[in-house]
Amino acid sequence: MINKKTLLSTALIGAALTPAMTMASGYKINEQSAAGMGTAHAGRAAMAEDASVVFYNPAAMTALDRAQITAGFTYISGDGEFEGSSVNGAGAPSSAEGYDNGGDYLGEAFIPFVYYVRPINEDMSFGIAVFSPFGTNTDYNDNFVGGAYADETSLKSLEIQPSFAYKINDQLSIGGGIDIVYMEGLLSKQTDLIPYVPGHAALGNAAFSGFESHFEVSGDDWGYGWNAGAYYKLNDATTLGFTYRSEIEFTLEGDSELANDGTLTFFNGAGLTTLNARPQASEVPLTTPESVTLAVTHQLTDALLLQAGTTWTGWSSFQSFDVIGTENTEAGYGDGFADVSDLGGLTDGYVGHIDESWTDVWAVSVGGTYQLNDRIALRAGYAFDQSPVDDEHRTARVPSSDRQWLTAGVQYVVSNDLSVDLAAGYLFMDKMSLNEINKNVDNSAKDAPGVGVTGEYEIDVFGLSAQANYKF
Numbered sequence: 001m002i003n004k005k006t007l008l009s010t011a012l013i014g015a016a017l018t019p020a021m022t023m024a025s026g027y028k029i030n031e032q033s034a035a036g037m038g039t040a041h042a043g044r045a046a047m048a049e050d051a052s053v054v055f056y057n058p059a060a061m062t063a064l065d066r067a068q069i070t071a072g073f074t075y076i077s078g079d080g081e082f083e084g085s086s087v088n089g090a091g092a093p094s095s096a097e098g099y100d101n102g103g104d105y106l107g108e109a110f111i112p113f114v115y116y117v118r119p120i121n122e123d124m125s126f127g128i129a130v131f132s133p134f135g136t137n138t139d140y141n142d143n144f145v146g147g148a149y150a151d152e153t154s155l156k157s158l159e160i161q162p163s164f165a166y167k168i169n170d171q172l173s174i175g176g177g178i179d180i181v182y183m184e185g186l187l188s189k190q191t192d193l194i195p196y197v198p199g200h201a202a203l204g205n206a207a208f209s210g211f212e213s214h215f216e217v218s219g220d221d222w223g224y225g226w227n228a229g230a231y232y233k234l235n236d237a238t239t240l241g242f243t244y245r246s247e248i249e250f251t252l253e254g255d256s257e258l259a260n261d262g263t264l265t266f267f268n269g270a271g272l273t274t275l276n277a278r279p280q281a282s283e284v285p286l287t288t289p290e291s292v293t294l295a296v297t298h299q300l301t302d303a304l305l306l307q308a309g310t311t312w313t314g315w316s317s318f319q320s321f322d323v324i325g326t327e328n329t330e331a332g333y334g335d336g337f338a339d340v341s342d343l344g345g346l347t348d349g350y351v352g353h354i355d356e357s358w359t360d361v362w363a364v365s366v367g368g369t370y371q372l373n374d375r376i377a378l379r380a381g382y383a384f385d386q387s388p389v390d391d392e393h394r395t396a397r398v399p400s401s402d403r404q405w406l407t408a409g410v411q412y413v414v415s416n417d418l419s420v421d422l423a424a425g426y427l428f429m430d431k432m433s434l435n436e437i438n439k440n441v442d443n444s445a446k447d448a449p450g451v452g453v454t455g456e457y458e459i460d461v462f463g464l465s466a467q468a469n470y471k472f
Contacts, residue, residue, distance in 0.1 A: 025361055025385045025403060026289070026315055027134050027155060031074035032056075032113050034465035038409020038423035039367025040381030043307025045229065045295035046241030050419075050469040051115035054127035057241045057295075058163035059175035059231040061125035067118040072421070072467025074113075078106030080138075080399065084434060084455015086145045091451075094145040102144035106459070109137055113467075122167070125175075129161040133181060134288060138397070146453040147190035149436055150396035151214070154186040161227070176228035183250050184220035185284065187323075215340075217323050217351065219254030219284055241295040241309075247317055252284040256323060256340045256351045264343055280340040281327035282351055289314045305369040307381070315358040315388035322441075323351040347441055355443045357393045361386035367407075379409035379423065394434055399457040401432040409465075417471045427461040 031037060033052040036044045044056040048063030051070035082101045086094045113131040120126055139152045163177030225248035232240045257279035258264055264275045295309035325341035328349055341351045367381030385403040394400070409423030435454045438446040 025313065025363065025387050025400065026318075026358070027136050028289070028291075028313065029111060029132055029135055031076065031111050031463060031465060032131050033070070034072050034074070034409065034421040034423045034467040035379070035411060035469075037074065037407055037425055037463065037465045038379030038381065038411075038421065039307050039369060040365040040383035040405060040407045040425070042309050042365035042367035042381050042383070043241075043295045043297040045243050045293050045309060046231070046239045046297045047295075047305075047307070048231070050467075051117040051127065052113070052129075052467075054115045054117060054129040054161060054163050054177070055113070055131060057175070057229040057231055057243045057293075058127060058177050058227065059165050059173045059229040059243075060241065061117050061127050061163070061165040061175060062119075062123070062167040062173040063231065064117050064125065065119065067116075067472040068470060069114070069116045069472075070467055070469045071114040072112075072465065074111040074463055074465040075108065076111065076461060076463050077108040078104075078459065078461045080104060080106040081458045082146070082396075082399070082434075082455055084145060084453060086148070086453035087451050088148055091448075099143050099145045100141055101455075102140035102146065105138050105140045105144075106461070107137060107139065109135070111135070124167070125165045127163045127165070127177075129159070129163070129177075131159055131161075132157050133159045133179075134183065140396075142190065144190075146396040146434075146436070146455070149189065149438075149453055151188045151190055152186065153188075153397055155183070156185070157181055157183040163227075165231075171233045173231045174229070175231070176226065179223075179225040179227060179245070179248060181223045181225070181248055181250075181288075182220070183223065183252065183286075184218070185252055186216065186218040188214060188216040190214055214259035215256070216259065217254065217256040217282055217284070219252030219282065221250045221252050223248040223250045223288070225288075237299040239297050241293070243293045245291045247290045247314070248288045250284075250286045250288070252286060253326075254282060254284075255279045256282040256325065258340065262337070275343065276337045277340050277343055278329075278337045280325045280351070282323055282325050282340075284321075284323055286321075287317045289317050303371045305371075307367045307369065309365050311363045312360065313363070313388070314360050316360050318356050318358040318388070320356055320443075321352075321354040323353075325349040325351050345446070350441055353439065353441050354395060354397075355393060355439050356389075356395075356398075358388035359390070361388050375413045377411040379407075379411070381407045383407075391433060391435075394432065395436050396434060396453060399432060399434060399459065401429050403427055403429055405461075407463075419469045421465075421467045421469070423463075423465045425463040425465075427463070429459050432457045432459075 048060040053060040117127040134157045165175030225246040227245045229243040293311040363385040365383035405427040407425035437452040
């Protein structure tokens with residue numbers, strides 16, 4: 001007979017709030033400008049081409065001599081494939097019928113952005129930006145072989161960033177802003193405690209299969225941070241840029257609950273056992289990373305601008321992902337219902353825990369803009385982005401490795417006041433392995449040896465971006 005505690009311990013493991021399809025590493029979104037995407041965002045912190053400087057480097061707003069607005073979107077489409085196998089908490093291998101490899105779990109997303117800059121006087125400028133700094137949306141099939149580790153992950157955010165810039169002299173400007181961010185997330189997984197059985201005597205030889213119970217947690221919060229930058233004209237041909245963005249702390253507050261009217265069903269070796277659980281108020285602590293960007297541009301010829309940049313991101317702020325129950329009842333099972341955290345087999349009211357152990361990373365990019373004529377500019381770029389996730393800590397929610405992407409774009413000047421930008425990018429990653437197990441809060445192995453999911457991922461992502469720029 002399978003140990004009841006082991007079954008319950010496997011049932012409610014939390015899920016990582018991280019994406020697999022943005023072009024930047026982790027769950028950060030860099031796709032904030034079509035002009036920037038055209039050169040893989042190389043050198044954008046060291047140039048003032050349009051109002052998107054509010055995002056890339058607010059200090060460069062002083063280089064814009066007229067009020068202007070930039071608005072657009074980026075479309076992201078991902079293709080994710082997994083091949084692998086698992087052994088669930090009931091001891092059943094995924095070689096049994098009824099399981100699949102999860103389908104194309106990445107899907108697609110639209111990322112909007114809008115920026116406005118207005119000079120106040122010769123030395124000072126004001127800007128405001130509205131964009132999405134973090135996010136993901138992944139969803140596996142219900143009978144995914146790794147469904148006990150990941151099903152749906154949805155993270156959405158919206159930032160409002162008011163900023164100011166001041167020109168110290170003809171060469172140096174400084175600037176900064178406040179990051180006001182709203183974030184909401186939804187995470188789900190299959191408890192998967194019932195193996196596929198073609199027929200069992202205890203059930204009258206009726207067939208049954210796994211994924212009979214479904215766990216979900218959702219929540220939201222506001223967070224606040226800050227950013228600062230410097231913009232320096234080294235000479236008539238070369239500019240330098242520096243920006244810093246702070247960490248932002250969130251506590252996503254919502255409910256953890258079981259689907260199917262709050263029931264948890266599992267196979268105990270002889271038949272099915274069902275327990276009831278009430279929705280439980282929960283919180284998900286999350287700290288977004290700080291980052292530092294250095295950029296340079298150089299006007300090589302009258303027609304060709306060379307661009308380069310590097311960004312350090314402090315992903316080591318993300319060491320674990322936890323779902324913690326904040327409302328615990330004293331009744332236990334006495335009233336016929338349990339808190340969701342009572343079924344997880346963890347300590348101190350934890351509903352779920354995943355060891356992430358992310359590391360700090362660097363990204364580098366190079367690109368160029370070629371002015372074909374008075375109306376058309378051509379762009380191209382390449383970027384390499386380290387993954388904060390190593391092979392040992394890769395999870396089904398974060399099937400990520402080092403990323404490379406190639407981009408191209410074009411700008412068309414309609415008039416002295418209006419221009420439009422289009423860009424496309426292709427991201428590719430090497431095949432990556434997955435070997436995931438459930439862990440206790442102290443990161444020791446939680447299940448019996450052999451329980452887990454293993455396999456290999458292939459991921460490709462395509463992006464398309466468009467924006468319009470209008471000067472007042």
